[in-house]
Amino acid sequence: MNAPQSLLPALDEIRAHEAEMVAIRRRIHENPELAYEENATADLVAECLQRWGYEVHRGLGVTGVVGTLKVGTSTRRIGLRADMDALPIKETSGKPWASKVFGKMHACGHDGHTAMLLSAARHLAATQRFDGILHVVFQPAEEGLGGARKMLEDGFLDLFPCDAMYGMHNMPGLPAGKFAAVPGPALASADTCIIKVKGKGGHGAIPQHATDQVVAASAMVMALQTIVSRNVPPLDAGIVTVGAFLAGEAPNVIPGEVELRLTVRAFRPEIRDLLQQRITEIAHAQAAVFGATADVNYIRRYPVLVNDPAHTELCREVIRDWIGPQALDLSRSPETGSEDFAFFLEKVPGCYVFIGNGEGSEGGCMVHNSGYDFNDACLSTGASYWVRLAQTCLKVGG
Ligand SMILES: [Zn+2]
Numbered sequence: 001m002n003a004p005q006s007l008l009p010a011l012d013e014i015r016a017h018e019a020e021m022v023a024i025r026r027r028i029h030e031n032p033e034l035a036y037e038e039n040a041t042a043d044l045v046a047e048c049l050q051r052w053g054y055e056v057h058r059g060l061g062v063t064g065v066v067g068t069l070k071v072g073t074s075t076r077r078i079g080l081r082a083d084m085d086a087l088p089i090k091e092t093s094g095k096p097w098a099s100k101v102f103g104k105m106h107a108c109g110h111d112g113h114t115a116m117l118l119s120a121a122r123h124l125a126a127t128q129r130f131d132g133i134l135h136v137v138f139q140p141a142e143e144g145l146g147g148a149r150k151m152l153e154d155g156f157l158d159l160f161p162c163d164a165m166y167g168m169h170n171m172p173g174l175p176a177g178k179f180a181a182v183p184g185p186a187l188a189s190a191d192t193c194i195i196k197v198k199g200k201g202g203h204g205a206i207p208q209h210a211t212d213q214v215v216a217a218s219a220m221v222m223a224l225q226t227i228v229s230r231n232v233p234p235l236d237a238g239i240v241t242v243g244a245f246l247a248g249e250a251p252n253v254i255p256g257e258v259e260l261r262l263t264v265r266a267f268r269p270e271i272r273d274l275l276q277q278r279i280t281e282i283a284h285a286q287a288a289v290f291g292a293t294a295d296v297n298y299i300r301r302y303p304v305l306v307n308d309p310a311h312t313e314l315c316r317e318v319i320r321d322w323i324g325p326q327a328l329d330l331s332r333s334p335e336t337g338s339e340d341f342a343f344f345l346e347k348v349p350g351c352y353v354f355i356g357n358g359e360g361s362e363g364g365c366m367v368h369n370s371g372y373d374f375n376d377a378c379l380s381t382g383a384s385y386w387v388r389l390a391q392t393c394l395k396v397g398g
């Protein structure tokens with residue numbers, strides 16, 4: 001265990017199975033699978049759910065797994081969601097359960113998310129202390145490839161209608177076992193834009209016979225930086241980052257094509273639309289100034305993640321009731337990262353919470369870092385939160 005067990009709150013019956021669930025977490029960690037290849041992980045999840053009495057559906061979003069458990073007579077339905085995919089990073093954590101697969105690792109803690117939800121699923125099935133329909137959702141490909149969107153396209157909500165959906169992600173830097181839930185826009189939209197500036201390349205010594213795509217793209221980079229300062233209303237947020245500027249090779253050649261790659265973030269759909277519109281206009285206009293043209297490929301990836309205020313309050317209440325107000329960090333602001341769960345929350349109200357992974361050497365290493373590891377001391381705490389939330393939403397006699 002990474003920290004003394006007694007430090008973090010958890011339901012006794014969840015704690016009783018902790019060793020088994022930590023073993024599952026570490027088994028998943030040792031065998032990381034990238035987006036849409038989560039076959040062994042999905043096998044493990046499906047096998048557990050089946051054994052515990054869930055009706056199991058596989059194949060939504062290629063490798064997604066949904067377990068359904070109906071208890072009592074209520075028609076209320078909720079979905080609890082975890083993600084299963086790993087990242088293409090070579091692990092350096094040095095842990096005994098470090099990745100056995102070269103170049104792949106669970107650097108975002110999705111192994112822990114899967115184990116926390118499995119632990120809760122086991123307990124909810126064993127105790128049956130709720131009234132309604134519970135869907136536990138294990139999605140693929142959260143890391144950039146839109147596994148949630150794919151599950152929705154494959155008919156997730158037609159097969160498993162939900163009145164509300166909930167998500168949870170670990171957060172290094174937040175004390176272990178503490179929670180944060182931000183109402184409203186909590187995570188940014190994340191889009192990618194590829195701009196190809198095209199024209200007539202030529203000899204570096206004879207620029208008058210060419211159009212200079214490097215100069216045009218340079219002016220474009222500067223002009224793009226005026227969007228947030230001059231077009232986005234001052235009290236709104238937006239991010240336009242040119243992360244890649246790919247141009248030429250030789251000092252004496254004017255390249256015929258230059259490519260810019262941008263990441264674009266916003267917290268409101270209107271601002272997202274504005275950013276797309278202004279990037280497109282500026283790219284074309286700046287290219288034209290220098291006699292070049294621009295191909296603009298704006299790719300809408302993840303939408304803004306919006307936590308429904310009432311559901312956010314409900315999640316906070318669950319934590320206050322169960323652990324106490326000190327377990328909630330109310331100081332958190334929206335984060336500029338993004339999350340695939342936003343696709344579910346576009347369709348169904350709900351809330352996505354953060355659970356602290358710890359600080360310093362106890363879980364403080366940031367996600368997507370090769371030294372990161374999910375903090376097992378939080379596993380039962382997260383699982384207990386899921387259980388309490390499900391029992392609150394699907395309250396017996398409620
Ligand atoms: Zn991640």
Ligand SMILES: [Zn+2]
Nearest residue numbers: 108110142169
């Ligand atoms: Zn993640």
